[in-house]
Amino acid sequence: MDQVLTARRSVLIGLPLAALAGAASAQTPKRMTAYKTPWCGCCGGWIAHMRQAGWTVEVIEREDLAPIRAQHGVPDRLASCHTAVAGAYAIEGHVPAADVERLLRERPAARALSAPGMPAGSPGMEAAGREPYTTVLILNDGSTRVFGRHNGA
Known part of the structure; x- marks a missing residue:
């Protein structure tokens, strides 16, 4: 009898714990908004890369992206051809999906992640060749560090 009660107690205690573990491991939806100019083709390549990585991307076309970058603290020297917003972060330019996912997983005290310019071989820029490049984390104080x-950078 004691063994039956112990087994029942284990099951009753274990079920809520298993449910909590499952809820904790469930991923939040991978959603972002991407701002791009109407005439940029490589932005579409980057958006396709993000969608292929499982992201839902809402696209908003704007003639001028400078106000979006300014709103999210991305300086002109780190600008690219499009700006996305995922969670609390701006994603500037051709940042690989793996870097975006790492950013959201680690949640550093930062405002944005940037692949400055339009590096050849970055997502959406594959047709331009291949060059070493870095993604740069823009910290809350405006300083940067390589992310x-x-x-081969």
């Missing part, structure tokens, strides 16, 4: 290295 990721790509193509």
Whole structure:
């Protein structure tokens, strides 16, 4: 009888714990908004890369992206051709999906992640060749640090 009660107690205690573990491991939806100019083709390549990585991307076309970058603290020297917003972070330019996912997993005290310019071989820029490049984390105080290295950078 004691063994039966112990087994029942284990099951009754274990079920809620298993449910909590499952809820904790469930991922939040991968959603972002991407701002791009109407005439940029490589932005579409980056958006396709993000969608292929499982992201839902809402696209908003704007003639001028400078106000979006300014709103999210991305300085002109780190600008690219499109700006996305995922969670509390701006994603500037051709940042690989793996870097975006790492950013959201680690949640550093930062405002944005940037692949400055339009590096050849970055997602959406594959047709331009291949060059080493870095992604740069823009910290809350405006300073930067290298976040990721790509193509042998």
